[in-house]
Amino acid sequence: MKCNLCEKKAVILNPSYCKEHFIDDFEKKVEETIKQFNLFNKNEKILVATSGGKDSLTVLHILKKLGYNVKGLLIDEGIKNYREYTIDDMNEFSKKYDIDFVIKSFEEEYSSTLDDITKKTTLNPCHICGIFRRQLLNKYSKEYDVIATGHNLDDEAQSILMNLLKSQTNLLSRLGPITGLKKDDKFTRRVKPLYLLSEKNIRLYTFLLGLKNTFTECPYSSSSFRNEISIMLNELENENQGTKSNIVNHFLKNQDKIKKIGEKEGSANLCYICNEPSSGKICNACNILKELKLI
Template structure:
């Protein structure tokens, strides 16, 4: 207990019961520490925030605005991607528009249809060998990077939370994919790629949702209809089971990763980056993964 007010959450991993005020302070303290330790935001920067309308992206935009709104030298721009998921994305984009408007933040929306002349629904209908997430992750990241470059962004901020990070780390361990592990925290800037920043990486998913609720942030809590296809779901369930029995497991995975990634980077240097001969985006092959998925290679 930090005070005599009624607690709204019990953090098993810390042993603390927190009231609304101290819960908000705890989340924002962790975010500020993460920014100072990992992202080194300087003067006169443009920060692009990936905004889907879901809880994670809305919370990270809200907190970034709260922390940096007094910094007149910083420019925050929200970027949303409409993948073309009928009955789902239209609603979440309305939440994204509402939040960006309420904060007075410039909001750019691009779609798969605009960029690729197709939608995610169309792509998955044509090819059921690859899951929807295989298309979505690659193509969405490509658009976000392209727009971030267009606006001169120095950072592309995403809403990845502790659960996301722990799941990704464990998935790469299980696959023995050390290259991908290192790419989670690239040791140097890459020309043509806007560096990612994940201010929520130490905030558990449930706490992100609670933060949105207690701050009345407009958020779409609906789950993507394609989410069940992802292998990540199995890893998520396994990790949640461990976390229930052994509170702090997710933090331990993240701490271990942070300690070893610099050592791994020495033995697994970043690949040389060139430009995709089709679209011109930065990649480590003749044709980028997005163009290959679209059959343009």
């Protein structure tokens, strides 16, 4: 099939675009998302939480191309046969596109890698990893205005469904293209420039631009509830195009009501151990570290 806008061969259907028009449309959608949700402006300092995966490399590449002030922060959890490859990818990308990044590791912060931690607990590795990563991102982003993450349409639709299925209204209220809106110098605002872009289109974008050519999959990902939801959502999307967008759009229409419920259920304190934001006296990260006798 041909491109809707020129005579060249399409690389994507519904709508049909050739390589050049797809890339153009994709980058415009990211720019529109930044403006629609007022994520940040060109005077602000943006720290991109990067994993070396397709999503965060896409965020770094587009924001730099659009003229934003960006730097990457990569958290090395200590996952063998995975993280070393994505660090290599990140180093290569950083040199090629002249984008600076720093690495902070679980080992250096918590004296233990995620691989070591999983041997000492029955807690889900993705749960632990998420909590520690969020703590480090916040800790190392104090001099930045925002943390931009590579969360995409698929991630958001999955999170909405996961929280609905577990009846976690409080967690549902923390979703959206921008979080941490409360004025608080202890918590850096988090934004999602790929909020309305599908995982499939992001992969296509990275392939067409040669941003990411190697396949890396976290060895813990198949054990997660998110993985089950992802498979189910992709089946639904295949049968009914637009399912993921419909879920996210429905959430956005009701976001104000959901946020109000969340605000009633939880208020921000500071953890008395690490002094980082927490909904209780001790934050989740310190709770896990105590349980593991790492603090």
